[in-house]
Amino acid sequence: MADGRVIVISGADPGLPYSKGLRASELMVTGLSPYRAYQVAEQVEERLRERRVASVTSEELDDITIDVLTDLAGERYATNFLKWREIRSVDIPLVVMIGGATGVGKSTIATQLAVRLGIVRVVATDAIREVMRALFTSELMPTLYTSSFDADSALREPPPRPVDRLVVGFREQTSAVSVGIRALVERAAVEGTSVVIEGAHVVPGFFDLSAYESRVLAVPVVVTVDEEDLHRSHFAVRSIDGSRPYERYMAGFQNIRRIQKYIKSQALSHNVPIIPNYSLDQSLSAVIDLVVERATQHLRERTQEGSRRKPARRPTELEVSPR
Numbered sequence: 639m640a641d642g643r644v645i646v647i648s649g650a651d652p653g654l655p656y657s658k659g660l661r662a663s664e665l666m667v668t669g670l671s672p673y674r675a676y677q678v679a680e681q682v683e684e685r686l687r688e689r690r691v692a693s694v695t696s697e698e699l700d701d702i703t704i705d706v707l708t709d710l711a712g713e714r715y716a717t718n719f720l721k722w723r724e725i726r727s728v729d730i731p732l733v734v735m736i737g738g739a740t741g742v743g744k745s746t747i748a749t750q751l752a753v754r755l756g757i758v759r760v761v762a763t764d765a766i767r768e769v770m771r772a773l774f775t776s777e778l779m780p781t782l783y784t785s786s787f788d789a790d791s792a793l794r795e796p797p798p799r800p801v802d803r804l805v806v807g808f809r810e811q812t813s814a815v816s817v818g819i820r821a822l823v824e825r826a827a828v829e830g831t832s833v834v835i836e837g838a839h840v841v842p843g844f845f846d847l848s849a850y851e852s853r854v855l856a857v858p859v860v861v862t863v864d865e866e867d868l869h870r871s872h873f874a875v876r877s878i879d880g881s882r883p884y885e886r887y888m889a890g891f892q893n894i895r896r897i898q899k900y901i902k903s904q905a906l907s908h909n910v911p912i913i914p915n916y917s918l919d920q921s922l923s924a925v926i927d928l929v930v931e932r933a934t935q936h937l938r939e940r941t942q943e944g945s946r947r948k949p950a951r952r953p954t955e956l957e958v959s960p961r
Contacts, residue, residue: 645694668719669926685702736835736836737840737842743872743921757833763819763835774814804897827854857932861914862913913925
């Protein structure tokens with residue numbers, strides 16, 4: 639505390655002192671930005687100090703936090719905090735799948751989301767493709783050796799009918815990488831470990847999540863950038879460190895836009911949420927809202943299933959009506 643006093647959270651093993659940084663990181667699961675979360679955590683500390691007590695229970699701390707959230711951030715964030723407190727009891731791993739074309743901000747959203755949700759495993763589909771390249775030669779599977787936005791160059795022969803060659807090549811590449819994506823989901827289910835999977839190859843329709851619905855809490859989303867100028871600006875930022883040349887992306891920019899259109903159409907036809915990425919905080923908040931909604935639905939379904947399985951209580955002798 640700023641005045642030198644330490645308020646211990648009783649019930650927390652082994653009785654930890656209140657920490658603004660820790661509370662702020664916990665608050666980011668509501669969708670708050672780091673700055674706003676820290677503001678709320680500071681105000682919580684102030685209210686604890688006003689109480690002039692040496693300890694506070696976890697439940698009391700949460701109640702104070704909810705009051706401060708309502709006052710400073712709004713009812714929505716307080717509700718998300720309440721829901722998240724319940725969601726922590728979910729007994730299956732969380733698998734967030736973030737798809738979208740090159741340069742829409744998937745990687746940034748994925749890493750920031752993992753921090754806020756406390757997930758330590760983030761896997762890019764480009765990494766899956768690299769592993770598959772070690773298993774299959776370019777002669778055997780040529781589309782694995784091209785970028786998503788020039789996959790048409792790896793087609794061995796033209797498609798049998800007039801279609802978009804780029805989309806055909808991308809579909810072939812995605813079909814191959816989806817084998818690795820399904821293996822990751824299976825591993826999460828077996829190990830009980832949450833994971834964020836992101837990449838251009840996370841395309842709705844190429845994996846069947848219904849097969850895992852009782853074993854993982856899957857949340858698929860597709861991220862887009864509809865404005866071309868804003869999309870271009872993302873590549874300028876990516877090229878600052880020199881590892882990803884701006885000119886190469888600009889040469890393939892129209893292909894990238896065509897891939898985005900295809901992925902978006904797949905999301906629409908498979909009822910997968912689409913999140914326009916106008917700002918990082920808003921996009922993160924939107925994904926977290928979807929996670930909270932999906933987890934709440936899972937808990938509700940589990941409760942209803944438990945009620946259906948609960949055997950009917952047999953009446954006692956006194957409750958049986960006489961004939």
